[in-house]
Amino acid sequence: MSKRAEESRLYQQLGYRGWAKHKGYGMRWPATEGIISAGKRIFGESVKSHKKRNMYQEAKLMFWAYQQLRGV
Structure with missing residues (x-):
């Protein structure tokens, strides 16, 4: 039995939440x-x-700049 078939069977047995x-x-x-998320807030979501x-x-x-700002 393939891995996908095994996972499918497990899904059917347990239902989505299980x-x-x-x-x-x-x-x-x-x-x-x-x-x-913090990096996006500070620098934005896009690059130039x-x-x-x-x-x-x-x-x-x-x-790297975010780490420097945080002092990590």
Whole structure:
């Protein structure tokens, strides 16, 4: 039996709520989500760069600056 078939059977047996609780589905990483949210509040949701490489660099720089502001 494939992994997908096993998961489907488990879902059918437990129902959505039971399956979600069993798998931890919907649980976000609070620290990660909080850091990303704070970074977006301070610096905005977008970057100015057009090239993908520069976008990554700009995002890294934003999170570096966020860490400096927090004193981490």
